[in-house]
Amino acid sequence: MLITSQTYTRSEKTCSSYVRYLNNGQETYGQVKTFVELSECACPGLCDCPRTFLAFITEFTSQFGFTTANPPFSIQYIKKVNASETVHCVPIKDILNVCFYVNLDGQEYLCDPLNTVEMYN
Ligand SMILES: [Zn+2]
Numbered sequence: 001m002l003i004t005s006q007t008y009t010r011s012e013k014t015c016s017s018y019v020r021y022l023n024n025g026q027e028t029y030g031q032v033k034t035f036v037e038l039s040e041c042a043c044p045g046l047c048d049c050p051r052t053f054l055a056f057i058t059e060f061t062s063q064f065g066f067t068t069a070n071p072p073f074s075i076q077y078i079k080k081v082n083a084s085e086t087v088h089c090v091p092i093k094d095i096l097n098v099c100f101y102v103n104l105d106g107q108e109y110l111c112d113p114l115n116t117v118e119m120y121n
Pocket of ligand 1: 047049
C-alpha cells in the first residue's frame with residue numbers, strides 16, 4: 001500500500017494521501033499532510049536504531065453514507081466529508097487504507113476501496 005502526503009506534489013493525479021485511520025481506536029477519515037520519522041538515539045550518521053514513523057493527518061468530519069436521490073439508497077462505503085481544522089498525529093501502523101477522493105460540485109467524498117485490487121493498484 002502506497003500512502004503519500006499532501007506535500008508530495010508528484011501524487012496529484014492519484015490523490016493517495018486520503019486515508020482511513022484509527023484515532024484513539026476510532027475509525028476516522030482524513031488527508032495526510034506529512035510524515036515524520038522519530039528516533040531517540042544520538043548516533044552520528046546512519047544507524048539501525050528503532051524508529052517510529054508518524055503521520056500528521058487533517059481530520060475530515062461529517063462522515064455518513066452517501067444516499068442516492070431516487071430511489072433513496074444508502075451507500076455506506078462512500079462518505080460525505082468536510083476537512084476540519086483538527087490535525088491528528090498517529091503512528092503509521094494506524095493507517096487502515098487509502099481512500100478514493102471525489103469532488104462533486106464542491107462537495108467532497110471519500111470512498112473506501114472495495115477490494116485489494118483497487119487498494120494496491
Ligand atoms: Zn542510533
